[in-house]
Amino acid sequence: MPLLSIDDLRVVLGGQTILEGIDLKLECGEIVTLVGPNGSGKSTLLRTIIGALTPAGGRLVRRPGLTIGYVPQRLAIDPTLPMTVTRFLNLPRRRSREAVQQALAQAGVPELGSQQLLSLSGGQRQRVLLARALLEKPDLLLLDEATQGLDHRGTADFYRQIERVRRETGCAILMVSHELHVVMRTSDRVICLDRHVCCQGTPERVLASPAYQALFGPDTADALAFYRHEHLREKDAASPALAQVGAAHSLGVSA
Ligand SMILES: Nc1ncnc2c1ncn2[C@@H]1O[C@H](COP(=O)(O)OP(=O)(O)OP(=O)(O)O)[C@@H](O)[C@H]1O
Numbered sequence: 001m002p003l004l005s006i007d008d009l010r011v012v013l014g015g016q017t018i019l020e021g022i023d024l025k026l027e028c029g030e031i032v033t034l035v036g037p038n039g040s041g042k043s044t045l046l047r048t049i050i051g052a053l054t055p056a057g058g059r060l061v062r063r064p065g066l067t068i069g070y071v072p073q074r075l076a077i078d079p080t081l082p083m084t085v086t087r088f089l090n091l092p093r094r095r096s097r098e099a100v101q102q103a104l105a106q107a108g109v110p111e112l113g114s115q116q117l118l119s120l121s122g123g124q125r126q127r128v129l130l131a132r133a134l135l136e137k138p139d140l141l142l143l144d145e146a147t148q149g150l151d152h153r154g155t156a157d158f159y160r161q162i163e164r165v166r167r168e169t170g171c172a173i174l175m176v177s178h179e180l181h182v183v184m185r186t187s188d189r190v191i192c193l194d195r196h197v198c199c200q201g202t203p204e205r206v207l208a209s210p211a212y213q214a215l216f217g218p219d220t221a222d223a224l225a226f227y228r229h230e231h232l233r234e235k236d237a238a239s240p241a242l243a244q245v246g247a248a249h250s251l252g253v254s255a
Pocket residue numbers: 013014016018036037038039040041042043044045
């Protein structure tokens with residue numbers, strides 16, 4: 001049974017149809033990326049999956065006992081409220097020290113437990129939000145533009161960590177991203193949304209599809225070239241001399 005099965009989903013907000021005819025199945029351990037222009041309904045779909053919104057039509061079936069972890073775009077911190085990372089991870093309910101430490105390690109920041117939230121960089125904050133989602137031991141991890149505001153290096157590092165999380169925990173990942181050229185090597189499948197599913201498939205197939213190009217314009221060709229370049233570079237990495245040349249050109253995207 002799939003982790004999640006969505007058929008002909010329709011979501012209406014404020015009297016307006018935001019999503020229509022959405023079909024989506026998620027299997028264990030898949031990484032699926034949702035792309036789409038602003039206002040295309042990506043966050044609405046995630047919010048419907050976690051149960052924060054009720055569909056107006058169609059079917060949404062979660063596998064019985066499914067646990068979902070959710071990583072939002074950013075963490076809003078009250079500057080008048082000092083709080084350590086460990087304390088934050090113990091809200092709203094207390095966790096064992098081992099569970100907190102394991103979640104921080106899985107998020108790639110085992111050293112952050114005693115730090116003040118306010119002292120963290122944007123990238124570190126996102127890792128803490130990832131750790132908080134991992135505390136739930138999710139079968140499915142949802143990320144809503146979790147790298148917004150991070151630079152190239154921070155974004156690439158974050159997605160590398162996501163791949164590690166999938167490898168180590170086996171959870172499926174559904175993530176919203178505007179940076180298809182960055183996430184495409186991480187994604188098994190891409191779904192392009194514009195209130196309905198415009199196209200879907202492997203990252204390369206979606207990037208090359210007319211529907212995607214109509215939405216995102218001519219820059220998509222550059223993204224595909226970038227992706228191919230990165231793949232070539234990975235193959236070159238087998239040769240130490242070529243790997244050094246590759247590293248000099250690296251934008252910090254590949255593993
Ligand atoms: N509570 C609401 N009531 C009415 N309309 C809403 C509500 N929430 C969202 N919308 C509308 O639904 C549409 C889709 O919003 P959503 O946030 O899902 O898009 P998105 O693809 O995630 O956009 P972005 O890339 O800008 O984050 C938008 O036009 C938005 O204005």
